[in-house]
Amino acid sequence: MGSADNTMTDGGRGLGASMTGLWRRLVRGREEAREPVPRGEVLPARSWRRIDDLFKAAAGDYDGEARARERMGQLLAFYLAAGDDDRRAFLGRLEADYGPAEVEVRRAIEAYMTAAGSAERARAEGRLAASLESPRQRILRQFNLLPNGVHALVDLRADLLRLGVDACPGLDQDLLRLFVNWFDAGFLELQRVGWESPASLLEKLIRYEAVHEIKSWSDLRNRLDSDRRCYAFFHGRMPAEPLIFVEVALVRDIADKVQTLLDESQPTLDPEAATTAIFYSISNAQAGLRGVSMGEFLIKRVVQQLLQEFPRLRTFATLSPVPGFNRWLDKRLAEPVYVERIPVDVRKLLDGTGKSGVAAVLDCVGAEISGSQPPSAALQAWLKAECTYYLAREKSGRHPLDPVGRFHFSNGASLGRVNWLGDVSARGLRQSCGLMVNYLYKLKDIESNHQAYAREGTLALAFDVERQLEAAVEARKEPRAGRAPRARKARAES
Structure with missing residues (x-):
């Protein structure tokens, strides 16, 4: 029994010594990584050579969890200690040097296109999928071995978006693919x-x-x-x-x-x-x-x-904001044809401010909030109708231009009401002249609304909102007398 105890103790010492040595190397590696890169200073060339070596090893064949964790710890230490210029360079290396192998992708595409039969096509699909998985993805996945690695990658992508994603589209897409899976x-x-x-x-x-x-x-x-x-x-x-x-x-x-x-x-x-x-x-x-x-x-x-x-x-x-309404309205108010079709009472109010564009609208709304001008039913009706038109008719492709509206419509909500002076904070006035909207989540309609939006881009609107939309559409129609002369002119020119 004593012999067995000694054997187990010696084995424990050996394992402990091994783990201690690994831990020391890991800590020493992190300290060495940090030493030449005080926050905000530029990395020296020798440090970049070390980073390149770590990247190549991480992109290569898997050689064990302990080694991979040590490498990723050092890479993360480099990154966290770096300033924005070196972070850009770090991200740029991942973008430029570790994308998919173009030759392998082309071969896989050709094999897929010429595959005969379902079995051969299935194998070709697998090879194509494997060829599209970049060495960069292998590097990124290994951050998951660190206790804070997932959080570090989320912050890294935040840096990428802040510093300019256009320079690293491949890296951004690789990170997004990982996160869609990890944050399901x-x-x-x-x-x-x-x-x-x-x-x-x-x-x-x-x-x-x-x-x-x-x-x-x-x-x-x-x-x-x-x-x-x-x-x-x-x-x-x-x-x-x-x-x-x-x-x-x-x-x-x-x-x-x-x-x-x-x-x-x-x-x-x-x-x-x-x-x-x-x-x-x-x-x-x-x-x-x-x-x-x-x-x-x-x-x-x-x-x-x-x-x-x-x-x-x-x-x-x-009770939702309408973040893009003022920007859209300001562009419309710069169009003479649009201004001509604003109701006369509203146009008089806007002209009376001595300002142009959305600044004139904000002046009128501000006067109503402060009580220096009596409430204007015409201004309220016009603005609510225009906001409804913006939400329901202005699109980016098949989707609503307004990001909040896009989110809720795609979720199966209906637009229930546009609210006058719903948010009179500086931000609310700056975004949407104080308007806010109610999107309704009617449990029995959510799925059918979502399906109608997904298939046809159909937006669910409450009855009062539809009436406001009709008013906005009607205001955009050309006067009957104004259409004929243009038609005659067009025929004459032809």
Whole structure:
């Protein structure tokens, strides 16, 4: 027995010594990697030679997890210590030197095109797929071996987007393909964030909120009160980092003004008495995950969660911004033909400001908010109709031009209402003259709306919104007297 004990002890010492040596090499490698690259300084040539060696080894045949982890630790240490210029060079090396082998891709394509029979074609498909997997992807996947490797890659792509993705389209696509798989909805965990959550997480909510700025801790506490909910998606490899989160207000009616929802002086509603859930802010927390679809799954999972907790809920709606409306309107107001078709009462108001473009509209809206001018029903009706036209008719390809509208329509929502002075903050006025909209998530219609949008680009509109759209379309028709002269002129010229 004693002999066996000694053998096990000696074996343990050998294993321990081996692991200790590996750990020392790993730490020493990271220290050596960091030493020549103080933050923001340019890497010397010898450091780039070392990075190139690490890249080549990582792109080559797999030689074991321990070695791969050591390499990736050193590469990450180099990257984290570098300034923007060297980060660009680091990313540029991955782009230029580790893409798919063009010769192999061409051969695989030819083999696929000439394959005879289903079995040969299946084998050719496999070879083509393998040829398209770049050495760069092999390098990127190995970051997954590091405890913080997934988070590091998400941050790396955020750098890529910030520094200019145009220079590295291949790298961007490789990262996006990895993230679409790694951050599939099945791997995401929905968690409620409350006032009792860790302070570090609450601080991140304040930092990542992208729609309605959280101005103070009391503002945050109000958003996490008993008649409010905040839910976020988390990933197992980034457990302390929210990926995307949504803020919800439990109310009795569909909200039309965000300042009312955010007003800390408003009484707290018994959530059991709520019949409506208003999604008033959805924020992507990780810039590096842009293009990875998570919002649609988040809303649907939150609806399920809310129904379990509050079965009396009947209505699910958003109170959403219209971020591109002012830019679009400003371009239209620069077109003389468009200006001629603005209702006379509205045109008089705009001319009276002495300003042009959307600045004149903002002046009129601001005067109404301050009370220096009486409310104008004509201005309100015109702006709401134009906003409806922008959301329902202005497209980029088959999709709505407005990014928020595109998201909700593709999700199966319908456009329920355009709200006058829904957001009178500086940002709300700057984006959409203070207009906000309600998208409705009617549970019985979500799937059919989604299918109609996916197949034909059809947008679901409520009855009142359709009437506003008709008014906007009618205003764009040429006067009958104005069409004939042009027709006669065209015939004369022909």
